[in-house]
Amino acid sequence: MPSFNEGKTIHVVLFMLSFLSVLTAPGKSAPLSYVCSNSNTSTPGSTYVSNLGVLLVKLSNEAIDGKNFSQITVRDSVNPSNTIYGSYLCKGDISAAVCKNCVMSAQNEATQLCPMAKSTMVWYRECMLRYSNRSFFTTLELLPxxxxxxxxxxxxxxxxxxxxxxxxxxxxxxxxxxxxxxxxxxxxxxxxxxxxxxxxxxxxxxxxxxxxxxxxxxxxxxxxxxxxxxxxxxxxxxxxxxxxxxxxxxxxxxxxKNPVIIFPPPPPTPHTEPRPPTIEPPSFLVAPGKSRGISRLVLAAIIVAGAIFISAFVCCLFLHCRSRARIKKYHVVQKENEGIESLQFDLITVKSATKNFAEEYKLGEGGFGEVYKGIVAEGQEIAVKRLSKSSGQGEEEFKNEVALVARLQHRNLVRLLGFCLGGGETLLIYEFVTNKSLDYFLFDPRKKGMLDWSIRCKIIGGIARGILYLHEDSRLRVIHRDLKASNVLLDGEMNPKISDFGMARMVGIDQTQGNTKRIVGTYGYMAPEYAMEGLYSIKSDVFSFGVLLLEIVSGTKNSGFHLTKFAPSLLSYAWQLWNEGNGLELIDPSLNNICPPNEFMRCVHIGLLCVQEDAYNRPTMSSVVQMLTTETISLPKPERPAFSVGRFINDTGNDQDASAEGCSTNGLTISTFCPR
Incomplete structure (x- = not known):
């Protein structure tokens, strides 16, 4: 059986399609090739096998829904080694029905071809299917x-x-x-x-x-x-x-009579299509009393008639395929042109929805522009970010930015609906989120009581899952770089939605860090390596999440905490109390002592792990999600938290007091792409 561990060797399969096999429509598509992992196997009835079944069903459902390509992850929070990743891809010019049939065949045969293998790849003429216990999404792989x-x-x-x-x-x-x-x-x-x-x-x-x-x-x-x-x-x-x-x-x-089939040397090789059977030419019987010359005439007549029929059939098929190819090419070009245009709003529509950007429709204002509420003709509520004319973005660059952000879709991310360019305006249109931002409730003594412990836990978990999606599950690895309470919006059911991806730095999936000369973000939430040296990574977002988690459970802002007599920052204060065994003193008084102490202390512990000074020691967001959802996972002892600044400094270097009631200023910047 071929093995992924043998992937360093390029597997070779030789084949020849005989003329007859091209004419014959196969009853069931056989795989061209497949590769299994011999050394990485599961056992019958194991959790991994159960998760694999769930994965294959989900992939089949995606194909049934008409999708040409899909990626699915079935996670196991108890034992991450049982997490399984899978995908399929259909040939770009086949119908949804053919794609579905191929994927269904692949998912049925994969487990038979590679029983108990944790990693399998199988290629068909119309599709390919792959699953593994390691993530391979957005990753370039040339072997096997x-x-x-x-x-x-x-x-x-x-x-x-x-x-x-x-x-x-x-x-x-x-x-x-x-x-x-x-x-x-x-x-x-x-x-x-x-x-x-x-x-x-x-x-x-x-x-x-x-x-x-x-x-x-x-x-x-x-x-x-x-x-x-x-x-x-x-x-x-x-x-x-x-x-x-x-x-x-x-x-x-x-x-x-004996088709020429050349096979490779002995294994290791991937399995290939079954060897075509030997085709015996038809034997034309000679009738009694007839000479053998008559049978040759009959044979010649049959060959000529067959050739004429085949030629006519092929001509019709060729003309049909060429016509379909032209139609498909037209649709492909049209789709590329319509992809970004379908996101474009008309300026008249936006002005009408916002009453020409009326003051009473204004939701807030940030460093890069103003935000307005709007209501379109269908009654749908939208949020319109009116970017300042000094943002310096080119039109094509702006459109590319919009096309990228519009692809980021998760229940815990604010959805970008479109954009508008024209009349001197540069506008972004988002879904409208009902309950404003998290800081509107969390840092207002009159409103924080609305956030009971269960709601706060839901908010913490949702933010963690949203950042995990940006780091690991989206098409590009996205580093937010400005995660804070004012950038978390709450819907009608208090579900969190992370906003403002404009400051996000896009990096290749093989890169987890980068550097920048321009620091964008909010001091108090920024990791020290980013604030001091411009070095950012996925661990920068982990640090910001840790600060936000400690703010949520304590109901206290990190920014401005140095003005108290307790400690230079909320992080230092939490570390001090935790080391003294007095961590419960950090609890927000508005929770009225109805918070389970063990759950509260676990959240503080996780928060302190996220804000450690050494970025290497901070957990990844996938680990954070597992810590939050699985109480049986033991937590390591955190190191001293990082240096933290208790004030906000804008791009011009001027200090600004952090308002307890207003939302901090944010804006959209150009996301950048780094080669892998």
Whole structure:
């Protein structure tokens, strides 16, 4: 059985499609190849096997819903090693029905092909399916690689044209939902080349480019001068085949009685399609009293009639496919153009919704503009962020920013509905969240009583899950960089929604840190390595979350805490009480002693772990979520918290007092992308 541990060796599979097998529609699609993990296995009836069943059902449901690509994670908060990640990708030019059938076949056969394997990849003609106990989302992977080729040869000139064609295709394709390209090339008068390439849609443009050009670079090693070839990797696939009907008379001679099939050396190799059966030519019986010459005439007549029928059928099929290809190409181009345009609001509509930005519709004001409530014609409430004209964003850059943020969708994130450009205005339109921001309740002595312990726990858990999504589950790793109470909005049921992704720094999935010359954020919530040196990472958001958690359980702002006589900061005060065994003194008096002491102390403990001075010692958000949801997980002893500033400093360097009732000033900045 092929193993992922043998992935350092490029697996090779040789195959040849006979003319007859191309004409015959298969009753059931068999996998082209599959790879299992031998060393990483589960046991029958285990939690992992149960989670795998849930994962495969969810993936099937996604295919039933008509999705061409999907990624699903089934998490296990008790034992993270039982967490399982899965995805499927269908060929970009097949129908939803064909995609569904392929995924259903794949999920049914995967566990039979690789029983008890924790990691499995299986490739079909129409789709590929993969699952593993480690996350592979948005990650470029080139191994294991499967080679497949046709034994028939091209001429030197035809092979040169093929190489140029494949390199051009690899340079044209882009990542995203339409990371698929199919083309035809007339190599010569008698030969037409059909080819396609496809990347996993969650890859960046750079990773997609790298994967496809890497695969094209391997073609001379596996498929040099071959009329057909495929290269299958976990992150991308490519395939080309000379149309078997074009130049049929000039096809290479094949012994139809014993088809030529070349197999690779002994294992290790991935499993391939079953060896085509030996096809015996029909035996034409000679009737009694008839000479053998009559049977030859009958044979010739049958061959001629069959050739005419096949030619007519192929012509019709070719014209139909070309028509569909043109239609699909039109729809693809149209979709790319409509993708961003569908998010664009008309300025007249926005002005009408906000009563021309009337003062009574104003919700707040930040460093980068004002926020207004609006009501569109259908009665839907929206929030409109009116960016200041000095924000300095180019139109295309702004549109790209919007397209990116609009893809970030999670129940604990404020959803971006669209944008508006025109008339000198730059506007962002968000969903309207009913109950304002968390600081509106938390730091107001008259309103904080509305946040009982159960609501605060719900808010803490929701914020943690939202940040976890940004760090690990979104298409790009997103670092928020300005997580604070005023950037957490509450809906009608007090569910938290994180807002303001404008300050988020986008980094490649293989990078977890970066640096910047311009510090954006709010002092008191910023990690020391970011505030002092401009170094940020996912652990910067963990620090901000720890500050916010301590604020939520204590009902006290970290900013301005130095003005009290207790300690230089809320973090220092919490650390002091925790070490003295008096952590319960930190509890918000408005909770009226109805908070379970063990739950409160666990939250304080987790908060102190998040605000440790050494970023390396801080937990990841996935660990934080597990700590919050699983009481049986033991917590390590926290180290001393980091240095913290108890005041807000704006970009100009001027000190500002932190208002206890108003929301802090925020704004939108350009997110940046770093190569992986």
């Amino acid at each position: 690689t499967v080679f497949m080729w046709n034994v028939a040869n091209l001429t030197e000139q035809e092979n040169s044209a093929l190489a140029t064609h494949m390199n051009d295709m690899a340079s044209q394709i882009v990542s995203g939902d339409e990371a698929f390209l199919a083309k035809e090339l007339n190599i010569s008068r008698s030969l037409t080349l059909s080819s396609f390439m496809q990347c996993m849609p969650d890859l960046s443009d750079l990773d997609c480019y790298t994967c496809l050009h890497g695969a094209v670079g391997l073609l001379p090693k596996c498929c040099d001068r071959k009329r057909g070839g495929s290269i299958l990797t976990p992150s991308c696939i490519l395939r080309y085949e000379v149309n078997p009907f074009k130049g049929f008379q000039n096809r290479p001679e094949v012994n139809e």
